[in-house]
Amino acid sequence: MKPVPSDGRLGANVSTAAVEVRNLVKEFEDGAGRPVRAVDDVSLTIGEGEFFAMLGPSGCGKTTTLRLIAGFEDPTGGEVLLRGRPVHGVPPFHRPVNTVFQDYALFPHMTVLQNVTFGLRMARVAPAEARRRALEALEMVHLPDAGDRRPGQLSGGMKQRVALARALVNRPAVLLLDEPLGALDLKLRKAMQDELKQLQQRVGITFVYVTHDQEEALTMADRIAVMSAGRALQIGTPDAVYERPSSRFVADFIGETNFLEGTLEARHGDRGVVRLAGGATVEAALRDPGALVGHPVAVAVRPEKIGLAVGDGGSAGGGTVALAGEVVDVQYIGTDTRYRVQLRGAGAAPVVVRVQNRQAGYDAMWTRGTEVVASWSGDHASVLA
Numbered sequence: 001m002k003p004v005p006s007d008g009r010l011g012a013n014v015s016t017a018a019v020e021v022r023n024l025v026k027e028f029e030d031g032a033g034r035p036v037r038a039v040d041d042v043s044l045t046i047g048e049g050e051f052f053a054m055l056g057p058s059g060c061g062k063t064t065t066l067r068l069i070a071g072f073e074d075p076t077g078g079e080v081l082l083r084g085r086p087v088h089g090v091p092p093f094h095r096p097v098n099t100v101f102q103d104y105a106l107f108p109h110m111t112v113l114q115n116v117t118f119g120l121r122m123a124r125v126a127p128a129e130a131r132r133r134a135l136e137a138l139e140m141v142h143l144p145d146a147g148d149r150r151p152g153q154l155s156g157g158m159k160q161r162v163a164l165a166r167a168l169v170n171r172p173a174v175l176l177l178d179e180p181l182g183a184l185d186l187k188l189r190k191a192m193q194d195e196l197k198q199l200q201q202r203v204g205i206t207f208v209y210v211t212h213d214q215e216e217a218l219t220m221a222d223r224i225a226v227m228s229a230g231r232a233l234q235i236g237t238p239d240a241v242y243e244r245p246s247s248r249f250v251a252d253f254i255g256e257t258n259f260l261e262g263t264l265e266a267r268h269g270d271r272g273v274v275r276l277a278g279g280a281t282v283e284a285a286l287r288d289p290g291a292l293v294g295h296p297v298a299v300a301v302r303p304e305k306i307g308l309a310v311g312d313g314g315s316a317g318g319g320t321v322a323l324a325g326e327v328v329d330v331q332y333i334g335t336d337t338r339y340r341v342q343l344r345g346a347g348a349a350p351v352v353v354r355v356q357n358r359q360a361g362y363d364a365m366w367t368r369g370t371e372v373v374a375s376w377s378g379d380h381a382s383v384l385a
């Protein structure tokens with residue numbers, strides 16, 4: 001096998017996707033020797049320069065997918081292509097990718113500069129050239145003067161930046177980041193999110209970014225794969241996965257959602273007619289291929305998509321759902337007020353409604369016990385199995 005050039009590129013085949021994963025499967029054995037599917041038939045295509053997030057709860061297979069792309073694990077089935085080339089059997093250090101781990105994995109006995117030049121020295125880059133490139137990488141992460149310090153003398157955020165510099169220094173085509181900000185406090189995490197995003201746009205490297213923080217994925221990524229139990233349930237832009245979830249898991253995992261339980265009575269094109277548990281009938285967009293007529297479904301609608309009015313609701317026009325009910329709880333949360341409204345005909349659980357507080361000086365618009373009409377557009381609600 002030919003080693004890749006020291007700049008980490010695989011060659012001229014740049015018109016293809018940066019990363020392609022086809023029907024990837026990885027099985028481990030549990031303690032009793034039974035197979036566990038950590039990755040279960042995942043297919044992804046990640047474009048050059050894309051910021052791609054893998055989002056999902058603990059144990060859903062995010063790290064394993066990254067390790068398969070990096071070459072630290074061999075797949076049980078399926079394949080990985082980097083810039084259009086299958087990389088089966090190619091060891092990690094010959095793949096045009098670099099990984100940033102959650103725990104930084106810096107060498108404590110080396111200085112920052114030695115840490116950053118380490119990979120280049122292994123690749124036999126001349127010392128002067130290695131030093132020049134390392135200083136450039138440290139400049140990139142806003143640590144131009146930290147070269148002589150040791151990791152123990154740095155804050156968590158600084159260590160994270162050194163780890164990034166070390167990963168960027170040999171100019172990989174793809175950077176794999178496994179919960180890189182997980183160890184940082186909230187404020188630093190937010191600051192680093194902005195920095196990372198800017199850095200990614202500036203250097204134009206493809207990022208595959210693993211996180212279990214939905215807000216991080218929504219704010220940073222161009223596209224998100226939402227994972228559960230080894231599968232990529234939905235892949236799309238942040239607004240697509242938030243506004244148009246195609247499964248109950250995705251609607252529930254990202255943001256807050258009301259689920260109105262019922263039965264799918266009929267399908268009309270892209271609309272479903274759902275009879276709710278309390279007897280009311282509402283329309284919503286059909287987004288889940290698993291939702292079948294005659295079977296239990298939920299109508300998912302976000303708290304901020306619901307409007308409240310006193311009286312008959314007035315505006316309930318075509319495609320709009322309007323249900324009367326009673327305010328049962330009011331919570332002031334600064335930017336918004338969060339109402340819980342018991343809707344007649346919907347079912348037992350009250351719906352959550354968020355109303356922005358646009359006036360200075362707070363007075364809840366409605367108090368407990370107020371009769372209101374809740375309304376939302378059928379397009380803003382999804383029928384999910």
Ligand SMILES: Nc1ncnc2c1ncn2[C@@H]1O[C@H](COP(=O)(O)OP(=O)(O)OP(=O)(O)O)[C@@H](O)[C@H]1O
Nearest residue numbers: 028029036038057058059060061062063064065212
């Ligand atoms: N080497 C291994 N041997 C056996 N099982 C493993 C091994 N590595 C991972 N698993 C199992 O595979 C599944 C996926 O693990 P993985 O580390 O990919 O999850 P993750 O999404 O990264 O979770 P987290 O958010 O907690 O880091 C888990 O059930 C885990 O127990």
Ligand SMILES: [Mg+2]
Nearest residue numbers: 062063064178
């Ligand atoms: Mg993990």
